[in-house]
Amino acid sequence: MDEGDYAGDTREEVDRMRRNILVGMGMLPLAGMVLNPTKPAWAVSNEVSMREDGRYRYINSNAIPDHATGSFPNSKNPNSIKAQSLEFRLPLNPAKAGRFSSIDHMSFGVAVNGVPFDPYTAEFWQRDRQSGWRYEAISPTVDLGLDQNNAHVQPDGTYHYHGLPKGLIKSWSPDQHSIRIGFAADGFPIYAMFGYSNPNDPASSVVAVRSSWRVKSGTRSNGPGGTYDGTYGEDFEYVPGLGDLDEANGRETVTPEYPNGTYAYFVTESFPFIPRLLAGMPDRSFAKGQGGMGPGGPGGGPDGGPGAGPGGDRRGPPPGGGFPGQRPKFGPPPR
Numbered sequence: 001m002d003e004g005d006y007a008g009d010t011r012e013e014v015d016r017m018r019r020n021i022l023v024g025m026g027m028l029p030l031a032g033m034v035l036n037p038t039k040p041a042w043a044v045s046n047e048v049s050m051r052e053d054g055r056y057r058y059i060n061s062n063a064i065p066d067h068a069t070g071s072f073p074n075s076k077n078p079n080s081i082k083a084q085s086l087e088f089r090l091p092l093n094p095a096k097a098g099r100f101s102s103i104d105h106m107s108f109g110v111a112v113n114g115v116p117f118d119p120y121t122a123e124f125w126q127r128d129r130q131s132g133w134r135y136e137a138i139s140p141t142v143d144l145g146l147d148q149n150n151a152h153v154q155p156d157g158t159y160h161y162h163g164l165p166k167g168l169i170k171s172w173s174p175d176q177h178s179i180r181i182g183f184a185a186d187g188f189p190i191y192a193m194f195g196y197s198n199p200n201d202p203a204s205s206v207v208a209v210r211s212s213w214r215v216k217s218g219t220r221s222n223g224p225g226g227t228y229d230g231t232y233g234e235d236f237e238y239v240p241g242l243g244d245l246d247e248a249n250g251r252e253t254v255t256p257e258y259p260n261g262t263y264a265y266f267v268t269e270s271f272p273f274i275p276r277l278l279a280g281m282p283d284r285s286f287a288k289g290q291g292g293m294g295p296g297g298p299g300g301g302p303d304g305g306p307g308a309g310p311g312g313d314r315r316g317p318p319p320g321g322g323f324p325g326q327r328p329k330f331g332p333p334p335r
Helices: 011-025
Strands: 048-052 056-061 086-091 096-102 109-111 151-153 159-161 180-184 189-191 194-196 206-208 213-215 236-238 250-253 262-266 277-280
Touching: 194 250
Parallel strands: 189 262
Antiparallel strands: 048 056, 056 086, 096 277, 109 180, 151 159, 180 189, 194 206, 213 236, 250 262
């Protein structure tokens, strides 16, 4: 939705229109509606536990979702959901690192139901990870078999989110701030896209917070060529102040769980969907490799997914698929 089309409407009216569109598209439930699993596509129940030791929060999970999913395997994602053995460690008192850090080769975070947030794909233009053109999972041109939760399955059976997970929104009201839906690898909380219009005032109206990323104008000067259209992550650019959120899709704000304020990330309806950068230092338990996402590192296997190497999110690739490439380790400081 282009808010320029509603120049005569208030921010709250625009947000109501956006909510109605999302409900109609099935991306959000109706106000007050409870989403429960219908017929699960697996034979194992969701198992997740949290404990604290005064310094860290530990989340153990089998990565089985606690809500209904799409059908897996399917024609675009040939993998079946299987139970895992994942363990994540998060600082109880996270702090900003002074610079944003990339999450390449890591999961961004974990949902409260124990399912990983994993925004990047492993598919590259012409199967060349050095090309610098990585396909987006939520794309106008590529279908990677995502279900109604913007999720699909890795070759080792790990179900994971690439965007807004509808099944995590157990109940919703237009007047309520989003519930906390998870924790990032640096320990800061993750929310769905609804927050206070004034981040410092819990009495202010609730709105759909806006990403500050947009599709570039013009055409690609190299690689696949053609018009920028959101097919690749490199089709997007960050514009400070364009929306409500910083480059990592986060901001300083008060929330129901943090009345005194915290830095918080938001999963949004538009790119980057799930954040791609971290404001704090990530814990190595989120790494996709030896020692990450499982006791001793065996969270996945040699075919991909948690515990696998750099090719950890490989699925039935689109034409030109490939493997994850290396992104710059650091970005601009948090704003």
